[in-house]
Structure formats: structure tokens, C-alpha cells
Amino acid sequence: MAQIELSAIRKSFDGNDVLKGIDFRIADGEFISLVGPSGCGKSTLLRIIAGLEPQNSGEVHIDGRPVDGIRPSARNLAMVFQSYALYPHLSTFDNIAVPLRMRRLSAIERLPLLGALLPGRRAKERHIRADIEGIAEQLDIAPLLRRKPGQLSGGQRQRVAVGRAMVREPLAFLFDEPLSNLDAKLRVHMRAELAELHRRLKATFVYVTHDQAEAMTMSSRIAVMMGGELIQAGTPAEIYHEPGDIRVAEFIGSPKINVLPGRIRKDGGVDVPGTALKLTCNAAAGDCRIGVRPERIELGTGPFSGTVIHLENLGAEAFVHLAVEGTGSRLIARLADVRHLPAMASSVAFGFAPDAVRLFDPAGKRIELRLEQAERIREPAHV
Amino acid sequence: MTIGATVAPAGATRRAVPAHGSRRTYAAYALVTPAAALMVIMLLGPLAGVIALSFSDYQLGAPHFSWIGLANYQDLFADKVFWTALRNTLTYVVIVVPGAVIAGLAIALLIQSGTSLRSLYRTIYFLPVMATLIAMAVVWEFMLHPQFGLVNGLLRGAGLPAFAWLQDRSTALYALCAIGIWQAVGFNMVLFLAGLVSIPKQLYEAAEIDGASSGWARFRLVTWPMLGPVTTFVVVISGIRSFQVFDTVHVLTKGGPSKSTEVLIHTMYTEGFEFFRSGYAAAITVVFLVFVLALTLIKSRLADRGVHYT
Numbered sequence: 001m002a003q004i005e006l007s008a009i010r011k012s013f014d015g016n017d018v019l020k021g022i023d024f025r026i027a028d029g030e031f032i033s034l035v036g037p038s039g040c041g042k043s044t045l046l047r048i049i050a051g052l053e054p055q056n057s058g059e060v061h062i063d064g065r066p067v068d069g070i071r072p073s074a075r076n077l078a079m080v081f082q083s084y085a086l087y088p089h090l091s092t093f094d095n096i097a098v099p100l101r102m103r104r105l106s107a108i109e110r111l112p113l114l115g116a117l118l119p120g121r122r123a124k125e126r127h128i129r130a131d132i133e134g135i136a137e138q139l140d141i142a143p144l145l146r147r148k149p150g151q152l153s154g155g156q157r158q159r160v161a162v163g164r165a166m167v168r169e170p171l172a173f174l175f176d177e178p179l180s181n182l183d184a185k186l187r188v189h190m191r192a193e194l195a196e197l198h199r200r201l202k203a204t205f206v207y208v209t210h211d212q213a214e215a216m217t218m219s220s221r222i223a224v225m226m227g228g229e230l231i232q233a234g235t236p237a238e239i240y241h242e243p244g245d246i247r248v249a250e251f252i253g254s255p256k257i258n259v260l261p262g263r264i265r266k267d268g269g270v271d272v273p274g275t276a277l278k279l280t281c282n283a284a285a286g287d288c289r290i291g292v293r294p295e296r297i298e299l300g301t302g303p304f305s306g307t308v309i310h311l312e313n314l315g316a317e318a319f320v321h322l323a324v325e326g327t328g329s330r331l332i333a334r335l336a337d338v339r340h341l342p343a344m345a346s347s348v349a350f351g352f353a354p355d356a357v358r359l360f361d362p363a364g365k366r367i368e369l370r371l372e373q374a375e376r377i378r379e380p381a382h383v
Numbered sequence: 384m385t386i387g388a389t390v391a392p393a394g395a396t397r398r399a400v401p402a403h404g405s406r407r408t409y410a411a412y413a414l415v416t417p418a419a420a421l422m423v424i425m426l427l428g429p430l431a432g433v434i435a436l437s438f439s440d441y442q443l444g445a446p447h448f449s450w451i452g453l454a455n456y457q458d459l460f461a462d463k464v465f466w467t468a469l470r471n472t473l474t475y476v477v478i479v480v481p482g483a484v485i486a487g488l489a490i491a492l493l494i495q496s497g498t499s500l501r502s503l504y505r506t507i508y509f510l511p512v513m514a515t516l517i518a519m520a521v522v523w524e525f526m527l528h529p530q531f532g533l534v535n536g537l538l539r540g541a542g543l544p545a546f547a548w549l550q551d552r553s554t555a556l557y558a559l560c561a562i563g564i565w566q567a568v569g570f571n572m573v574l575f576l577a578g579l580v581s582i583p584k585q586l587y588e589a590a591e592i593d594g595a596s597s598g599w600a601r602f603r604l605v606t607w608p609m610l611g612p613v614t615t616f617v618v619v620i621s622g623i624r625s626f627q628v629f630d631t632v633h634v635l636t637k638g639g640p641s642k643s644t645e646v647l648i649h650t651m652y653t654e655g656f657e658f659f660r661s662g663y664a665a666a667i668t669v670v671f672l673v674f675v676l677a678l679t680l681i682k683s684r685l686a687d688r689g690v691h692y693t
Contacts, residue, residue: 052588072588073596085589089608098604102594110603164593 001173002063002204003028004049009058011044018044020228021058026172031198031205037251038226042174043219045225046208050174051075062171073102078165079174082181084150084157093132093161100128107178135163154244155186162197172204179214191217212252216240224248241309246364249291255319258297258331262290262359264367270359274326275303279354283367291358294319301343302351306331310343322348391467430672436665443659455666465667467642468650469542475560475646476625483621487571492606494572495579505576509569516566520634523562524549552643559644562631567624571617578613582606617657619682623675647671 004026011019011324012068018041026032043368047053049060051072067075078099086095097301101110104124109115110312136142139159149157165173175194179187195218198205207216215222216236223233224247232244243249249257263271264287268280299320306322307331318338323330333350335341344350359367437455439447459465494504511519526533527548535545548558586605595601607614629648632638636643638653647667655664 050588050592052591071596072591079589079592081585081589083583083585085583085585085609087586087589087604089611098590098595099593102600104483107597107600110600169595373508 002170004204004206005061005064006045006049007058007059007061009045009048009060010056011041011048011053013058018228019048019055022225022230024230024233025225026204026206029202029204030222031195031207031218033207033209033219033222033227035212035215035222035251036207038210040225041228042208042210042225045337046079046174046176046206049206050077050079054185061347076168076171077174078168078170078172079176080158080161080165080178081178084149084161085183086157086160087165088149091146091148092136092141092152092163092212095149095160096132096135096163096167097128099164100131103168104128131167132163135167139163139166145287154182155190158182159192162194166197166201170203172206173201175205175209177209178207179209180211187214194218205330213254222252224251226251242366243291243358246289246360246366249358249360253293253331255294255334257291257293257358260292260329260331261327262288262289264288268370269326270357270369272304272327274354277354277357279357279369281359281369282366283359283361287362288367289360289362289364291360292331292352292356294332294334295336295355296352298352299333299335299348299350302349305347305349308344308346308348311341311344313338313341320348322350342358420526428530430466433665433668433672436662437669439662439665441528441662443661445659448662451662455663458663459666459670464642464645464650468645468647469670471556471644472626472646474556475563475628478557478560479563479625479628480618480621482560482619483567483571483625485563486568487617488575488610488614490568491572491575491579492493492602495576505573506652508572511566512569512573516630517634519566520562520631523631524635527558550640552640555636555640555644559628559635562635563625563628566631567621574613574617574620578610579606582609591634615682615685619678622678626671626674626678649675 006022006024006026009019009022010017022041022045031364034045036042044053047310051067051070057066059300062075062077087098090098104127105115105121109121109124111116115121132145133142136145136284139162141156141159141163144152144156144160149160152160161178178194179190182190191214194207198218205219207219208215216239219236221233222236222239223230224239225231226245226247232239232248234242239248239252242254247261250259260272263273264281264283264285265271266285268282270277270279270281270288270290277290304324306324308320309323310321312319312321315338318341320333320334320335320342321330322333354369357369359369361367397410438452439448440451440454490504490508494501494508497504525531528536529535529545529547529550532548534548538545546554548554582605586609587601590601590604593604595604627648628646629652632644632646632649633652636644638649648671651664651667651671654660654667
């Protein structure tokens with residue numbers, strides 16, 4: 001179990017900056033998801049932690065010890081790859097045994113024929129067998145131990161890869177998009193299993209994914225990366241409800257957050273074209289963007305109106321796509337009650353509560369709002 | 384009238400089905416014929432001809448011949464030259480195959496792990512494969528010349544004793560083996576390079592993380608097993624090509640001195656085209672084919688299990 005500290009990590013490939021100075025601290029026993037669109041540098045960061053890729057500058061500390069220049073094998077981290085990277089010529093048992101044999105047997109003891117004759121090899125092999133059987137029991141892969149990876153399904157391979165990582169009791173587990181090769185149903189199932197595994201092992205997990213649903217459902221903290229920078233880290237709820245940047249707001253949450261063009265008036269009030277919102281902010285007057293999550297859009301009442309252009313009924317919930325009248329922008333509303341859906345092409349009134357609004361400046365940075373004062377300032381306008 | 388009308392179509396359909404089926408069979412046979420004919424004319428026919436010839440006393444250009452049963456084989460197995468040739472051929476194979484395979488793999492690994500000049504090295508090591516072996520054999524003849532040869536010059540320069548490589552009974556076969564390895568290495572290297580490229584990089588990373596910190600450990604854990612199919616193929620191809628050794632022998636030693644480099648195909652050539660004993664030469668060819676066939680069978684067995692993992 002370990003804490004991992006990254007300071008000012010930079011990395012470039014052929015002059016392209018992939019990581020632009022990452023500072024991050026992963027606490028002992030945390031389940032951290034590094035999430036971001038493809039090409040944001042999250043996998044590179046994981047590979048730098050693992051030691052598979054050297055950073056251009058910056059330092060990695062594991063348990064307070066600098067590990068820069070230390071070989072991956074000496075860092076005592078386990079990694080689960082997207083392709084699982086199981087050795088295709090070895091049975092499940094031997095695949096899981098590799099890290100143990102590498103560590104517990106000497107180079108001579110590992111030799112094919114000669115090694116078996118050496119004293120002590122038998123006893124060591126017995127321990128290895130016991131350890132592997134314990135792991136196989138936990139992961140429910142005991143019946144598969146004699147099969148080769150080619151004879152396993154995707155989910156089973158996934159488990160074997162996790163077993164190979166677990167068996168050596170590493171300081172931390174690194175996962176590189178381990179679920180992206182599985183079908184949708186299995187992915188949801190493995191999500192629960194991995195979260196359960198983390199609760200049981202209480203080990204540090206660093207999990208790289210481009211799927212925000214995986215990050216939201218499993219992790220204790222999410223670190224959102226974009227364009228080589230870590231732009232926000234926090235609990236899933238914080239990241240979802242209090243995004244510090246419009247890119248975070250847009251990346252996390254499905255369907256995407258609705259963004260409407262807005263203006264900040266000189267007195268600090270906020271307008272969506274044609275309508276004043278009941279809130280103010282301290283930012284300078286100018287353009288801004290107004291983000292509202294689909295589930296916070298209330299249909300039926302409100303100052304806005306839009307035309308229904310598309311309906312998605314998922315059974316338990318429904319998404320209503322609206323073309324907002326007057327602005328030309330589109331938004332999505334999530335309805336929990338699918339029994340009362342508006343008709344296609346009909347005009348619907350909608351609105352949202354002031355506390356549903358997340359305001360961003362043109363550069364995408366979050367603008368803090370003041371709600372209570374908003375009510376007071378708006379009153380004279382009504383008179 | 385009505386009865387006939389109903390029966391007739393029923394009979395027609397009953398007859399139409401097999402007619403339709405046989406038409407398809409004819410079409411299938413017709414489509415297979417060109418390939419089958421080529422195979423019979425080019426491969427199976429000559430093979431049957433050689434086997435038949437080996438049971439006759441046919442001599443090249445002779446107007447008549449008679450069937451003599453297994454007499455050619457009896458002569459062959461009683462002939463000391465045949466056994467010498469077989470022993471020399473097997474010695475050649477046993478030295479050249481491991482030598483060419485190990486050297487080919489080693490060079491491929493070196494080229495693959497290098498960062499620069501890869502294509503230059505690839506070309507250099509592949510040159511012997513592209514060059515005409517007969518011409519290269521003449522070059523080797525100069526190099527191995529007892530007095531003026533480069534090899535002996537180097538040995539003398541290093542203060543070591545020189546040899547009359549191709550003229551000495553104890554060294555001639557080994558000198559040919561060295562040329563054989565030199566010639567085969569480039570081909571094996573290219574095959575191994577192709578095999579190395581197709582090994583997923585993540586396996587090496589997984590091995591590195593699993594604790595295989597030394598290059599040897601990674602080679603044992605990933606490279607060697609993953610190269611299994613390529614290695615089997617390379618071993619068999621090198622084996623078959625070594626069995627076929629002829630050009631260097633013919634150009635450099637003609638089987639001498641005193642039969643110390645006599646090999647199967649060279650014996651066959653001498654018997655068939657110098658003494659015109661075509662029947663006898665055919666018998667040697669059949670023995671040669673048995674060895675090559677055995678190698679091919681071993682390969683297909685090995686390829687089916689053991690080295691293919693998915």
C-alpha cells in the first residue's frame with residue numbers, strides 16, 4: 001500500500017508536449033481515476049508512474065521514495081493492460097505464477113530442466129501454488145487454471161490479468177483502460193467487481209479510462225486531464241456538480257451538460273438572450289456560457305420555450321432534445337417520468353432553478369454565483 | 384388426362400434434382416481440373432516417374448531398359464560411397480541448421496534492439512541470400528586458398544596455424560558447413576525479424592512489470608515462446624535446404640578429397656549425369672525425398688500443436 005506523489009511531470013514525444021507539468025498526490029488506499037479524452041496524456045502519465053516511460057522532467061515518489069530511474073520491476077507496482085497482455089503460451093496458472101517465480105526463484109532455479117533438480121525449488125513451488133490457488137478462489141477462476149489465454153473469454157482474461165496483478169501484493173495497482181475491450185454488459189459487471197476488489201484489498205488503485213461512467217462509478221477521486229494538463233481533481237460528486245472548467249463539465253456526465261450562450265450585465269446580473277436569470281456574479285460584464293445539467297431542466301413551466309426535435313425513451317428515463325426558440329441553440333432535458341412525454345415538434349415551455357446554473361467565462365473558467373442576493377437585486381426590476 | 388398431367392411434373396422434378404446435382408458436380412470437377420492437372424504434371428507425375436525409374440536399369444540415352452525390382456536399392460545400401468554421402472549430408476545438416484538458426488536469431492535480435500542503421504545491417508546480412516551461390520563459392524575458393532587466401536592470411540597474422548581448408552580431409556566438410564551457415568543466416572534473419580516485429584509490445588511491458596528485469600529473462604518469457612512458429616519454420620526450411628547442399632560441393636570440392644565432402648545430391652548428380660546410371664540416381668533421389676518428407680511431416684505436426692497458442 002502506498003501513496004504516489006507526482007511533481008511537475010513533463011513529457012514530450014518528438015517535440016509534442018504530451019504532459020505539461022502534472023502535480024498530483026494520490027493518497028494511500030485511494031481509487032483514483034485518470035479520465036480524459038483520448039490523447040490527453042493520461043496513459044502516458046500512468047506509464048511514467050509504472051516506469052515504462054521516462055519523464056523529461058519532474059519527479060515520481062512512491063511512499064516518499066523517489067523512483068525515477070528505477071526499473072519498473074523494482075517499483076513493485078502491478079499493471080493491468082487494456083489488451084490484458086497475458087502470455088499466450090502459458091496456462092492461466094503459469095501466467096499468474098510469473099511475478100512470483102520472477103521474485104522468489106533465482107535465475108538458475110527458473111531454468112527449465114536443471115531448475116527442477118535444485119533443492120528448495122519444490123518448497124518454493126508449493127508456496128507459489130498455494131498463493132495462486134488462493135487468488136483463483138477469490139477471483140472465481142479456479143476452474144480455468146489449466147487453460148491457455150486463447151481458450152478464455154474476454155471477461156475471464158480480464159480476471160486472470162487482475163489475478164496476475166494481485167498475486168504479488170504490490171504497492172499499488174495501475175489499470176490502463178482494462179474494460180474497454182469488453183462488451184457493454186460485461187463492462188458494467190466488471191465495474192462493480194473492481195470496486196468491490198478495491199474495497200477488499202484497500203490498496204491504491206490508479207485507473208486510466210476515457211469512459212466517464214467508469215470513473216464516476218468506481219473511484220474515490222477523479223482527476224480530469226485535458227491536453228496534457230490536470231485540470232480538476234475531486235470526488236465524483238464534486239467533479240459532477242462543481243466543475244471548475246467547462247471542459248470538465250462537458251466531459252463528465254451523459255448526456256452532456258447543456259450550454260447556453262449568456263451575457264453578464266454591468267450590474268452583475270446574468271441574461272440568457274431575451275430573459276434575465278435570477279442570479280448575479282462578480283465577474284466583469286461580457287459574454288459568458290451557462291451550463292445546466294439535463295436533469296435540472298424542468299419542462300412545462302419557465303420563461304423559455306423550445307421545440308421538441310428528438311425523443312429518446314430509455315424506459316426508465318427519457319431524453320427530450322429541444323431547439324431553443326430565439327437562440328438557435330439545442331439542449332437536452334432528462335425526464336424521470338416517461339409516461340408524460342411531450343409530442344414531437346410541439347412547443348414546450350421550460351426553465352431551470354437558479355442553483356442549477358454553472359456559469360463559465362469565455363475562456364471556460366468557472367464564475368462563482370451569488371444566489372440569495374440575486375433575489376434581492378431582481379426585485380426592483382419587477383416593480 | 385388429369386392423372387397424366389399430375390404425374391408428369393412430379394416425375395420431372397424427381398429427375399431434375401439429381402440432374403441439377405450432377406451438373407454442379409461436373410462444374411466442380413471442371414474447375415478443379417486445371418489445378419489438379421498442373422499438380423499431376425509438375426509434381427506427382429515426375430515423382431511417380433522417379434520412383435518407377437528407381438526400379439529399372441535405365442541409362443540416360445539407352446534405347447531399352449528392364450525392370451529390376453529392388454536391385455538398385457540393394458546396390459545402393461551395399462555401396463560405401465552412399466553411406467559416406469549420407470553420413471556427410473547428415474553431419475552437414477546437424478552443423479548448419481543450428482548454426483544458421485542461432486546466428487540468424489542472434490543477428491535479428493541485435494538488429495531489432497538497435498536504434499540506427501537497421502536497414503543497412505538488414506541489407507548486408509541478406510546479401511548472401513540474393514547473391515548467386517556458384518559465384519560466391521568461387522569467391523570463397525579464393526578466400527580459403529591455402530597460400531594466398533584471406534582466411535589463412537588472417538590466421539597467420541594472428542600467429543595461428545594455417546590450413547589447406549578445402550584440400551584437407553579433416554577440414555573440407557567443415558569449411559563447406561561454414562559457407563552454408565554464411566549463406567543461410569540472412570534468410571533466417573529476415574524471417575526472425577518478421578516474427579519479432581509481430582510480438583505485441585505490451586507483452587514485454589507486462590514482463591518488465593512482472594519482474595523480468597534482465598534481457599535474458601524477457602527473452603525466455605516472451606521472445607522465445609512467441610517466436611515458436613517462426614522457429615519451427617526456419618528450422619525445417621534450413622534443414623531441407625541443407626539436405627539439398629550441392630552447388631558449393633560441386634564448385635569447390637567435387638566431393639573430395641577422397642569422398643570427405645561427398646553428399647547425397649552430389650552422388651546423385653555424379654551417378655545420373657556423369658555415369659548416366661539414371662535408375663540408380665533415381666533410387667538416391669527417393670532416399671533423399673524420404674528425408675525431406677520426414678522433415679516436412681515433423682514440421683506440420685509441430686506446427687499443429689505446441690507452438691501455436693490461439
